[in-house]
Every structure is written in structure tokens, then in C-alpha cells.
Amino acid sequence: MEHRDLWTTLDDEAAILAAGESNASLHPLDPVGAVNVLGGVVSDGFHEVRGVVAPGKGSKVSVETVLVPDPGPGEALVAVQACGVCHTDLHYRDGGINDDFPFLLGHEAAGVVEAVGDGVTDVAAGDYVILNWRAVCGECRACRRGRPWYCFATHNAAQKMTLADGTALSPALGIGAFAEKTLVAAGQCTKVDAAAPPEVAGLLGCGVMAGIGAVINTGAVTRGDSVAVFGCGGVGDAAVAAARMAGAHTIIAVDVDQRKLGWAKDFGATHTVNAKDGDPVAAIKDIAEHGVDVSIEAVGNPAVFQQAYDARDLAGTLVLVGVPTPDMQWTTPLIDIFGRGGAIKSSWYGDCLPSRDFPMLIDLYLQGRLPLDKFVSEKISLDDVEQAFEKMHHGDVLRSVVMFS
Numbered sequence: 001m002e003h004r005d006l007w008t009t010l011d012d013e014a015a016i017l018a019a020g021e022s023n024a025s026l027h028p029l030d031p032v033g034a035v036n037v038l039g040g041v042v043s044d045g046f047h048e049v050r051g052v053v054a055p056g057k058g059s060k061v062s063v064e065t066v067l068v069p070d071p072g073p074g075e076a077l078v079a080v081q082a083c084g085v086c087h088t089d090l091h092y093r094d095g096g097i098n099d100d101f102p103f104l105l106g107h108e109a110a111g112v113v114e115a116v117g118d119g120v121t122d123v124a125a126g127d128y129v130i131l132n133w134r135a136v137c138g139e140c141r142a143c144r145r146g147r148p149w150y151c152f153a154t155h156n157a158a159q160k161m162t163l164a165d166g167t168a169l170s171p172a173l174g175i176g177a178f179a180e181k182t183l184v185a186a187g188q189c190t191k192v193d194a195a196a197p198p199e200v201a202g203l204l205g206c207g208v209m210a211g212i213g214a215v216i217n218t219g220a221v222t223r224g225d226s227v228a229v230f231g232c233g234g235v236g237d238a239a240v241a242a243a244r245m246a247g248a249h250t251i252i253a254v255d256v257d258q259r260k261l262g263w264a265k266d267f268g269a270t271h272t273v274n275a276k277d278g279d280p281v282a283a284i285k286d287i288a289e290h291g292v293d294v295s296i297e298a299v300g301n302p303a304v305f306q307q308a309y310d311a312r313d314l315a316g317t318l319v320l321v322g323v324p325t326p327d328m329q330w331t332t333p334l335i336d337i338f339g340r341g342g343a344i345k346s347s348w349y350g351d352c353l354p355s356r357d358f359p360m361l362i363d364l365y366l367q368g369r370l371p372l373d374k375f376v377s378e379k380i381s382l383d384d385v386e387q388a389f390e391k392m393h394h395g396d397v398l399r400s401v402v403m404f405s
Contacts (some may be wrong), residue, residue, distance in 0.1 A: 001073045004206065005324040006046075007167045007383050011166075013196065020255075021344070022306045026405065027302040030153055034232055035119045039053050040092045043243070044148070045069060045070045045336055046067040046068060046069055046070070046334040047067070047069075047070075047077070047181050047306075048065060048067060048068075048164075049065075049066050049067065049068055049179050049180035049181045050063055050064070050066070050067075050136055050382055051063070051064060051065075051066035051104050051106075051161075051169075051176070051179030051180070051329075051382075052104070052105050052179070052382055052385045053066070053102050053103065053104055053105070053163070053177035054086065054092055054093040054101065054102060054105055054263045055101060056101050056102070056104050057094065057099065057101065058093070058094055058095065058122075058385050059093075061093060061105060061385055061386050061389075062245065063383055064163055064164075065161070065163070065342075065405075066078075066104060066161055066162070066163065066169065066179050067161065067162045067164060068161050068179070068181050068182065069128065069159045069160075069183060069312045070115060070117075070182050071115055071116055071117035071120075071157075071159075071183060071186075072117045072118070072157075072158060072159055073117045073118040073120075074117060074118075074120060074158070074185060074186055074187075075116070075117050075120070075122060075157045075159065075183060075184065075185060075186060076113050076115070076116045076117070076123055076183075076184055076185070076186040076188075077113070077114045077115040077116075077181060077182075077183055077370060078111045078112065078113055078131065078181065078182055078183075078184060078189065079111050079113075079114045079180070079181050079404075080106075080109050080111040080114050080177050080180060080181060080182055080339045080404055081110055081111045081112065081177060081198035081403075081404055082109065082110055082111075082197075082198035082199040082200075082202045082205055082401050082402065082403050082404065083106045083107075083108060083109035083139065083177040083178055083202055083401065083402045084108035084109070084199075084202055084205075084206065084207075084400070084401050084402075085107050085380075085385060085388040085389065085392060085399065085400040085401070085402065086107065086142075086206050087207075087392065088103040088107065088172065088206065089106060089107070089172055089178070089385075090107055090171065090389050090392065090393070091114040091228065091387075092172050092194055093105065093158060093389070094231075096343055100170040101145060101168065101170070102163070102169055102170070103169065103170050103171070103172055103176075104161060104169040104170065104171045104172065104176030104178065104179060104182075105172045105176070105178045105385070105394075106172060106177035106179065106182075106402070107131065107171075107174075107176070107177055107205065107206060108131075108171040108174060108177070108180030108202050108203060108205045108206040108207065109130070109171045109175065109177035109182075109194075109198075109205055110128070110129065110130045110131070110192075110198040110199075110201040110202035110204045110205070111128075111131070111177075111198065111404075112126065112127065112128055112129070112208055113125055113126065113127045113129055113130065113189060114181065116186060116379060117186075118350055120186040122186060122187070122189075122191075123191060125229075126181060126202075127189070127191050128191065128192060128193075128194035129189040129191055129192065130166050130189075130190050130192055130201050130202060130204055130205050130354070130358050131175050131177060131182075131184060131188055131189060131190075131202075131205050131331050132188050132189075132190055132205055132208075132351070132354040132358070133150075133154070133174055133175060133188065133205075133322045133349070134151060134154050134349055134353075134354055135154050135155050135156070135174075135184075135185045135186075135187030135188045136148040136149075136151040136154060136187065136353070137151055137153040137155060137397050139153065140152045140153040141284075148353055149217070149348075149349075149351045149352060149353045150348070150351070153277070154174075155174075155185050155187065156171070156174030156184065156185050156188070157174070157183045157185050157188075159183060161176060161179075161182070161183055161311075165299060167259045169213075169387035170178055171306075172173065172186065173206075175188065175205075177234040178382060178385060178402060180404055185206070188306050190354040190355055190358045190359070190403065191359070191360055192359050192361065192362040193359070193362050193366060195248055195366055196365055196366060196372075197373075198403075199379060199401040199403060200365065200372045200373050200375075200376065201362060201372075201378055202308065202401070203372055203376075203401075204358050204361055204372070205356075206240040206328075207234040207235050207238065207399075208235075208372065208375060209349065209350045209352050209357065209358075209361075210235050210238070210321055210347065210349055210350045211234065211235035211236060211238025211239040211241075211242065211298065211321065211350065212238050212239070212241070212242040212350055212357075212361065213242075213347060213349065213350015213351050213352040213357065214235070214239055214296055214298070214319050214321040214347040214350050214351075215227070215239045215242035215243050215246060215294070215296060215319075215389070216242050216245075216246055216323075216350075217347070217350055217351040217357075218319050218345050218346075218347035218350065218351045219294040219296065219345070220317070221242070221243050221246045221248055221293075221294050221349075222246055222247060222248075222293075223246070223247030223248075223249075223352055224247065224248075224249050225243075225246070225247075225249065225292075225293040225294055225297075226248065226249060226250040226251075226252075226288045226292040226293045226294075226313075227239075227247045227248045227251050227252070227292055227293065227294045227296065228241040228252040228253075228254060228284050228292045228294075228295045228296065228308065228311050229243070229249065229252070229254065229264070229269075229296045229298060230252050230254045230255075230280075230296065230297050230298060230304050230307060230308045230322075231254070231255060231297070231298035231304070232253050232254075232255040232257070232260040232261060232297065232298075232321060233260065233266040233395075233398070234375060234398050234399060235259075235298045235321055235322070236253070236255075236264070236296070236298035237260075237263055237264055237267045238267075239298060239321070240267040240268050240269050240270055241267040241371060243294075243371065244267070244268030245268075245270065245364070245370060248294075248373070249270075249291070250287065250288055251268055251269045251270045251271070252270070252271045252273060252284055252287055252288070253265070253269035253270065253271070253272045253273070254271070254272075254273045254275055254280050254284070254290065254307075255272075255273075255274065255275065256274065256275050256276045257395060258274060259395075260395065261273075261274060261345035266374060267363055267371065267374065268339060271287050273287075275307075280307055280311070281310045281311050284311045285311070288313070290313045291310075291311055291312045291313035291314075292311055292312060292316060292318060293310075293312075293313060293316050293317065294316065294317045294318075294319065294327045295308040295309070295311050295312050295316060295317070295318045295319070296308070296319050296321060297318065297319065297320045297321065297322050298321050298322045299322040300320075300322030300324045300328075301322070301323065301324065301328070302328050302329060304322075305318075305320060305324075305330055306330065306332070308320075309332070309344070312340065312342060312399040314334060314340055314341055314342070315340075315341040315342045316340075317342055317343045317344075317345065318342070318343070318345070318347070319345050319347050319378075320344075320346045321346075321347040321350070360373060368373050374398075375398050376398075376399055377396075377398050377399055377400060378397060378401070379400075379401050379402075379403045380400050380401065380402055380403070381402065381403070382401070382402055382404075384402075385402065388400035388402075
């Protein structure tokens, strides 16, 4: 198999799929308790907005009229200000997640809470928030053990957004933010400093958080460590930036696209390796004599995973943040795993806790220590999402971001 074939899944947002998405139960539409203070086009408890809808497997997306109900108990209505175009949305469009069409796409977003339902105390109308798809329950076995970043029972809004004819929409990752307004569980709203522009803040809602968290939370990279990052799309470059921020001494970026290696340099890679030019493991060990302390696989491919595994020093850590397809397998002698020691970990959403990590990372951005703005390749409108998918597929952009006036 040629190096290009090994890297066909290279890029970023498949990384967040490992965590899956929660299944919201369906309830009758019930706007009881909604408090709407910012206004909007409302008719009989619904807000009529424009949104990007994937109608069927492989079909091109279209901009449709979407009806968003007022929030019920535990829910929040959010006026979306910006939403990144993510590989996960493309997977939804192509039927790679499930077949619950039609989908309301978009999930990597920031905006302002417009209204909240009964029982909501953590956010209020007017709050500037990043949307997340890990609304922790506080009650599952992971939460009870003090590990809410692993929450096994995250939840979404109970009510459904619909098309104008009443057809229920499935919001991508329980969010559906390629729309002027969206309805989410209140726990999916994380308050952050409004000084951060929405096109920057929203990136933390998905792929960038996955890459940063893979390094800081899952890989526990610290000062003086050596790190190799395989795959320099959005998640991989976020991992590079996080390694630099954490004080890693040597940061080696590996890819088959020289342009992406240039991007990784901009984010803080001290060395780059083009996997088309030879054995990347040998190249890494020419730089870090015995291998690296932490190896990040941001592709989701067994052959690349093997390279990342082999690139570690003894007792090193391997983090899988790229997501393989269900048919992919990896085999290696068990004695080799025993003899090398260390750890092999997967990283779900960067093992993040939004309430802890989002505000902290926004503060680092505002201090000039985390270059989130470098991820924004272009700002587009709702009508440009299909074209943005094409650019993303060809690797022309790190992030296209839909902006709302």
C-alpha cells in the first residue's frame, strides 16, 4: 500500500466521533417556562430560521426553513453567531454516522443564549456560550467516580426542531448549529469570555478541543517531553499547538502533504517529516534517538497507528484521536506490548470537561498563548456550506466558518 493510501482518512474531525452521541428521547413539543428576552421571529412558540439540511445519504445539502421551538424544561435557545464546517458534518451528510435523515448539520459553534426553560440555572439569556456535545449527567457511573469527562449518559434537548412541513430533524451531535438559532440542552452551553470572537470561540466545540485534549488531558504531555503528531489537519495541528503550550521540547509533525506540514510548523512543530519520503519511524528516531515520549495518531488508520506505536520510546504513551472505520483492525505480538511498556489510549473529545476546559482555553487565547485564529481559513455564509465540504475534502482549508449577522 502506498503512503498516500495510508493517509486517505487524514484530517481532523473524525476524531470526535469516538465518543458517539447521546440519544435524546422524544417528547411532545412543550414550550412551558420559556423566557425570551432578545426577541426574534416567533409564531405559536416556534422560531422560523434558515438552516442547512442534509436530506438523504450522499445528497447535497440545502438551506431550508427550520422551525425551532421555545425551550422547555432544561433547554436553551441559542442565537448562533458562528459555526465551523467540520468533517463530522460531512460524515452525517454521507450517511457515515447513522441513517436518521434529514439532518440539521453544524455543531462547532458559539453564540448567545436567547431564552431558557424551567429549571435552568447555569446559563441565562444574554450569556455568550460555546456549544458542546458533552452535557454531563452527573449521575452515571463515570460521573459518580469523579470522571465526568467520560460521562456515559450525556443528553440533548428533548424537543425536536422541524422543517416547515413538520418533518422532524436530527441535529448533528445533538446541536444542529448551521442555523440562525438552535435548541439544545442547557448543559450543552458553556459560558466563556465574550471578548473572544465567535469564529474563534466556536472551534473549541469540536475538533480543536479534540486535538488539544489528546495532548494535555489524555497524553498528559508536560515540559521537556518529546511528541510526534501523525496527521496535520485541524485536530493534528491543535495537538501540535497544545504540545508547544505544554512545554514539549521536541514536537515532530508527520504528514504526506507538504503544505500541511507547513501549517504544523506555524503551530509550533520543531521538526517535520513527510511520510512519502521514506520510513517516518526511522526519521523520528533520527530526531529523538530512542523515540518520543508521547505519540499522537490523528488519522485513524491501522498502518499509521502502527507507525505511531513504533515511534514511541520505551514506556511511552500512544494516543489514538483519529477514528478508524468499523472494519479496521490492528494486530501486533502481545509480547511486544508487554516488552515496550507504557500506555495505549484512545481520546474521546480530547477527554475534555467543557465547563473546565473551554473557559481556560479561551483565556489562553486572549492572553496570546493559543493561536486559535490561525485555524480559520475563511468565513462563509450558510449558502456556501456545500462548497466548503469540497474544499475540506481536498485539504484546501483548516476551517471554513459560517458567520451569522
